[in-house]
Amino acid sequence: MSDVKNFNIKLKVWRQNGSQEKGRFETYALNNVSPNASFLEMMDLLNEQLIGEGKEPVAFDHDCREGICGACSLFINGRAHGPDNEITTCQLHMRHYKEGETITIEPWRTKGFPVIKDLMVDRYAYDKIQHAGGYVSISTGGVPDANAIPIPKIDADEAMDAAACIGCGACAATCKNGSAMLFVAAKVSQFALLPQGKVEASQRAKAMVAKMDELGFGSCTNTGACEMECPKNVSIAHIARLNREFLIANLKD
Numbered sequence: 001m002s003d004v005k006n007f008n009i010k011l012k013v014w015r016q017n018g019s020q021e022k023g024r025f026e027t028y029a030l031n032n033v034s035p036n037a038s039f040l041e042m043m044d045l046l047n048e049q050l051i052g053e054g055k056e057p058v059a060f061d062h063d064c065r066e067g068i069c070g071a072c073s074l075f076i077n078g079r080a081h082g083p084d085n086e087i088t089t090c091q092l093h094m095r096h097y098k099e100g101e102t103i104t105i106e107p108w109r110t111k112g113f114p115v116i117k118d119l120m121v122d123r124y125a126y127d128k129i130q131h132a133g134g135y136v137s138i139s140t141g142g143v144p145d146a147n148a149i150p151i152p153k154i155d156a157d158e159a160m161d162a163a164a165c166i167g168c169g170a171c172a173a174t175c176k177n178g179s180a181m182l183f184v185a186a187k188v189s190q191f192a193l194l195p196q197g198k199v200e201a202s203q204r205a206k207a208m209v210a211k212m213d214e215l216g217f218g219s220c221t222n223t224g225a226c227e228m229e230c231p232k233n234v235s236i237a238h239i240a241r242l243n244r245e246f247l248i249a250n251l252k253d
Helices: 039-052 124-133 153-163 170-174 181-192 201-214 225-229 237-252
Strands: 007-015 024-033 102-106 115-117
Touching (some): 153 181, 170 181, 170 225, 181 225, 201 237
Parallel strands (some): 007 102
Antiparallel strands (some): 007 024
């Protein structure tokens, strides 16, 4: 077993009391950090230290800490969810950092996600987009038999790949335009490929794109940054399907 040593770091953390207040960076020294600790465990240690010093702890979002919910929305050293690929922040470990390193931690930066406090942002905009058209009204009843509705395997697999999106918001936070196109495309795509999604197909893409624009997200310029930082590796190929669905809906009108 290797001799793993704890180390000391500096944290440059964004502090802000709501979207209407002016924010600022504050720097903290944190000692004796285990390389085996997760990034969020390190944040817990920081807050324990701040509380012990009589200071206000840093507000940040988290929930399952298993890479499922997408709540751990932190921008770390200029990357959504940190330096590793295909992970959420809660799956990032401190072994990626070294003695004396300064780590800059920011909230998601996009107009659609206003800051609630410090590192917490309001990601309800994604729920609003989904509510606008990301559902099926057809009565599917109970669990159907495996082959009751014939679906080509390639379509089923692609729909499942799109459904892997956890709505964390890393795509919009990474995009230079603050676009939510990858999220919207994933939600449209997972229904467009399945027969249950055909009922609302003519309006789904239009409704969700309209809601995305209304909420202040930017446009897509196909740089691919969203796909690169997506923790679930959702492909930008789904954006092409969204564009097709949107065009078809407008032609039908």
